[in-house]
Amino acid sequence: MRITFLVILLSLSFSHVAYADEALQRVKIADPFIDLHAGPGDGYPIFHVIVRGDYLDIILRRTSWLKVQTEKGLQGWVSVDQMEKTLTPAGENVEFSRSTEEDFEQRDWEVGLLGGDFGGATMFTVYGARYINRGLAAELGYAEAIGSASSSQLIKLGLFMQPFVDWRVSPYLYLGTGVINVKPNATIVIPENKDNQFSNVGIGIRGYISRKTIARLEYGDYVLFSADQDTDKNLSIKEWKLGIAVFF
Amino acid sequence: MEIRYSRFLLKITTLTLILTGQAAWSETPSLDQIQEVEAVIQPEVARVEFDESKIDVGDFEIVPAVGILSIEDFSSNVVINTKFNYHMSEDVFIGFELGRSKGGKSTFEVMVPGSNFLSDEQRVLTYYLFNIGYNMLPGEAYLTDKVTYNNALYLTGGMGSVEFAGDTRLAVTVGVGYRLMMFNLSSLYVEMRDHTFNLDVTGVSKLTNNFEMTLGYSFYF
Numbered sequence: 361m362r363i364t365f366l367v368i369l370l371s372l373s374f375s376h377v378a379y380a381d382e383a384l385q386r387v388k389i390a391d392p393f394i395d396l397h398a399g400p401g402d403g404y405p406i407f408h409v410i411v412r413g414d415y416l417d418i419i420l421r422r423t424s425w426l427k428v429q430t431e432k433g434l435q436g437w438v439s440v441d442q443m444e445k446t447l448t449p450a451g452e453n454v455e456f457s458r459s460t461e462e463d464f465e466q467r468d469w470e471v472g473l474l475g476g477d478f479g480g481a482t483m484f485t486v487y488g489a490r491y492i493n494r495g496l497a498a499e500l501g502y503a504e505a506i507g508s509a510s511s512s513q514l515i516k517l518g519l520f521m522q523p524f525v526d527w528r529v530s531p532y533l534y535l536g537t538g539v540i541n542v543k544p545n546a547t548i549v550i551p552e553n554k555d556n557q558f559s560n561v562g563i564g565i566r567g568y569i570s571r572k573t574i575a576r577l578e579y580g581d582y583v584l585f586s587a588d589q590d591t592d593k594n595l596s597i598k599e600w601k602l603g604i605a606v607f608f
Numbered sequence: 609m610e611i612r613y614s615r616f617l618l619k620i621t622t623l624t625l626i627l628t629g630q631a632a633w634s635e636t637p638s639l640d641q642i643q644e645v646e647a648v649i650q651p652e653v654a655r656v657e658f659d660e661s662k663i664d665v666g667d668f669e670i671v672p673a674v675g676i677l678s679i680e681d682f683s684s685n686v687v688i689n690t691k692f693n694y695h696m697s698e699d700v701f702i703g704f705e706l707g708r709s710k711g712g713k714s715t716f717e718v719m720v721p722g723s724n725f726l727s728d729e730q731r732v733l734t735y736y737l738f739n740i741g742y743n744m745l746p747g748e749a750y751l752t753d754k755v756t757y758n759n760a761l762y763l764t765g766g767m768g769s770v771e772f773a774g775d776t777r778l779a780v781t782v783g784v785g786y787r788l789m790m791f792n793l794s795s796l797y798v799e800m801r802d803h804t805f806n807l808d809v810t811g812v813s814k815l816t817n818n819f820e821m822t823l824g825y826s827f828y829f
Contacts, residue, residue: 385662420664421666424697482778504769606694
């Protein structure tokens with residue numbers, strides 16, 4: 361029984377190896393030589409050099425580093441920049457996809473995280489945006505503001521418009537609406553949960569940093585409808601926030 | 609006579625040699641024929657085209673972890689958390705994290721029987737954090753003379769919210785972690801952090817330091 365189990369285990373592990381080898385992509389070195397680093401980073405030492413004409417199998421990619429295996433089974437890491445000086449089995453130049461400013465301009469989705477101040481309370485916002493065209497996007501966000509007397513949760517839906525689509529750092533206008541739930545802290549005497557609708561206008565700038573990363577800074581004004589408990593009037597809250605986003 | 613006989617034999621041999629030689633020559637295939645034959649032989653190894661999309665990319669990572677969280681005044685308990693990390697470069701990663709633990713009884717509650725500051729529900733501590741990490745000391749760990757793993761000592765900081773004792777509070781977290789990249793698609797994590805947030809359970813708001821130590825195992829995708 362134990363032997364059967366061992367055999368199954370062994371065959372499984374071998375079949376996995378066979379499968380893995382089959383799936384690996386192979387390139388031929390066209391540069392005089394390529395450095396093999398001990399790890400995925402410039403700080404790792406170069407422990408081996410592969411010369412022109414040798415083949416490399418690519419095991420995986422992590423950020424801008426590729427884990428490769430030589431024909432003799434030696435494993436190491438090569439930067440994407442160096443790896444582009446290799447040839448495919450068909451003799452063409454190898455190209456690896458990397459995010460560029462052009463991809464930033466053509467982006468379809470954006471997911472980001474912002475932190476800042478919401479009327480004196482510390483706030484975090486997570487959002488996802490879908491670009492309708494290069495200058496217009498719809499955004500869905502969730503925010504939480506934690507203050508000394510109360511904490512609030514916001515769900516918001518909005519549109520932002522950026523008139524200068526070709527700029528690396530570009531200003532935008534934001535227009536949104538949503539619902540805010542204000543919950544007073546347990547030690548405060550009036551424990552009343554309140555839902556209010558709000559509208560939100562904002563102005564900000566968004567800039568491409570590198571690879572898939574965007575920085576975003578925004579100043580906004582919220583109007584909470586009939587939120588003032590005594591007079592039932594609208595409340596205005598100022599907000600600023602700063603954060604980063606990743607685009608796809 | 610003898611000489612004539614041997615001459616005759618020599619002639620026959622020469623003739624045979626020439627004839628067979630010619631035959632052998634005529635059997636040698638022309639260049640066209642060679643190419644035809646080679647085309648018939650199918651190469652055993654199919655030419656593999658390069659396809660970048662077939663390379664495994666592991667820039668995203670999920671890290672479930674378990675450990676101990678010491679909640680100031682409310683004893684230490686098991687904490688479970690899960691991080692979702694995105695590695696922006698070989699040096700920097702960002703992530704979102706959810707965690708859960710439970711506070712015990714404070715010294716006051718133990719000393720004075722029947723005095724309960726918090727209900728069971730309020731003792732549950734949950735947090736979420738937005739983290740940023742920096743791989744400060746990347747290196748290698750030599751397990752044996754043949755087995756070497758990459759590793760990194762990283763600094764981590766985060767901000768987020770903690771819900772405990774019926775309230776949501778702002779949490780600021782700093783710490784240090786160790787990552788051992790044991791396999792292509794998974795790593796082992798040990799992390800030590802301090803979550804700081806204000807607690808006003810006793811009536812006076814004070815800043816608390818809540819130390820956490822976790823062991824995690826990650827999967828890249």
